[in-house]
Amino acid sequence: MADLFEVPAGLIMKVHSTQIEVLVSSQTEDNPYDVHEKADLNTGLYCETVMAQRDELHVPNALEDIEWKDNPDVKLQMISYLGVPLIWPNNQIFGTICVLDNKTRHYASLYHALLWQFKEIVDGDLKLLVSERKQEQHAKDLAIALDRLKATQEELIQSEKMAALGHLVAGIAHEINTPLGAIRSSVGHIAHFIDQDLKRLLVFFHSLSEPRQQDFLALLQQAASRNTNLSTRDKRKLKKALTLQLQERAIENAASIAEHLAKIGIYDDIEAFLPLLKAPDCLAILEIGYQLAIVQKSTRSISLASDRAAKTIFALKNFARFDSSGEKISADITEGIETVLTLYQNQLKQGVDVIRHYASLPPLLCYPDELNQVWTNLVHNALYAMTNKGTLTIEVAEQDNQVLVCITDSGAGIPDNIQQKIFEAFFTTKPPGEGSGLGLDIVQKIIKKHEGAIRVESEPGQTTFTVSLPITR
Ligand SMILES: Nc1ncnc2c1ncn2[C@@H]1O[C@H](COP(=O)(O)OP(=O)(O)O)[C@@H](O)[C@H]1O
Ligand SMILES: [Mg+2]
Secondary structure: OHHHHOOOEEEEEEEOOOEEEEEEEOOOOOOOOOOOOEEEOOOOOHHHHHHHHOOOEEEOOHHHOOOOOOOHHHHHOOOEEEEEEEEOOOOOEEEEEEEEEOOOOOOOHHHHHHHHHHHHHHHHHHHHHHHHHHHHHHHHHHHHHHHHHHHHHHHHHHHHHHHHHHHHHHHHHHHHHHHHHHHHHHHHHHHHHHHHHHHHHHHHHHHOOHHHHHHHHHHHHHHHOOOOOOOHHHHHHHHHHHHHHHHHOOOOOHHHHHHHHHHHOOOOOOHHHHHHHHOOOHHHHHHHHHHHHHHHHHHHHHHHHHHHHHHHHHHHHHHOOOOOOOOOEEEOHHHHHHHHHHHOHHHHOOOEEEEEEEOOOOOEEEOHHHHHHHHHHHHHHHHHHOOOOEEEEEEEEEEOOEEEEEEEEOOOOOOHHHHOOOOOOOOOOOOOOOOOOOHHHHHHHHHHHOOOEEEEEEEOOEEEEEEEEEOOO
8 A cells, every 4th residue: 555655654543541552554764653663642653643533534734734834743744644544344433544754745536535445445354353252252252151151951861860860769768768678677576586595595495305306407408498489378288298297106195296387397208307396395395496497587588678778869869860970881781771660660560560681782972870760761761651550671682783772661652743842841741730741852852962862662561662772982
């Protein structure tokens, strides 16, 4: 521009609150202005007038102009000036574009037009700059919104998980309380035995001859190894047969002895104990045997009950674990399903037959915590559809490099016209307070995160949700 105008200085100036800055300065000789140099406003600069009037200013020679002879640029020998304003797209002043010279200049109209053309170009650039900035801001806003959305989604998943756990709490409390109750009563039996019967046992044991002592121990051993899960009817039948056996062997009191033996859990194979059964104090012996059998049984139930409580606690811990690492880990799919089934044990035992078909699969790289939530939601929906009565079939198989998990319930089914909608967030057919409509939406999101798929097939009495997960080991 400076070359075209044959001037030492061609400038683009940018205005700030109290100063004006040289933004672009021509690389010409004798140019006294450096880039980024600033001059104070309200000092009578040429550019100030251009900006105030938003119009062109032409001063051919400031020294001959009373209004301009003392302006700051004159001190730099810049006595001639031609400048026009630069305007932001929002109509605010950006600054000026101008040419200055150290000699008198009367520019022909062509030069005036030329300067205006330069101005148009710079104004156009400003417009572009603004729209680019807007787009940048737009992109930033979008990224922030997306982040927020993701966080909300995570929160949603977390809160649904907690809600599911909330629904389960009553059942789980029961699952822990029941074994605790069993333990408490068993401990009571043992304590009672130690307090009341131990001394009697010792005295009694001493009173037995050596071979009878052996018989007695054998009797206890046989009692301990017996199946105790007989129905009352079976027990009655066995007792009758036992009474007959005893009578055949000419044992007195056959009926009461059979009764006592049955209490201990012995219904047959009595040959070994015949001498003991023929002893005159036989009933007393059996009574003490019975007390001991109770102690034996109590220790067995303590062990079973604590296993059961431990299993529930383990499932709970597994379920509520927070995978904060955000990385996939290698986990057993069926283990996750079993965790969920353990937590639903209380509902299941109210009348649900669970049928398992598990293919043995190697561990899968996945987010096990989130998959647990998938099984929870699907099992929860299935139990709800069956009102806790029916058959729940869970199949785990491998097919075409995918793990397939099919969860089938024998509930009422999903009407055709809503099958499309069930995966939508907030779609629910359950009464308020019982369903959020988020279950399947979350299930779908978690499965997408695993690059898997879910589909549903339903007819009255048979609804199957099939989850497929790609195997990436
Ligand atoms: N196993 C199923 N049997 C019948 N209907 C089902 C089953 N699973 C889901 N549905 C239907 O899909 C709807 C949405 O399920 P979901 O997203 O888990 O939300 P919610 O369980 O809170 O209603 C349920 O309200 C129900 O109508
Ligand atoms: Mg649900």
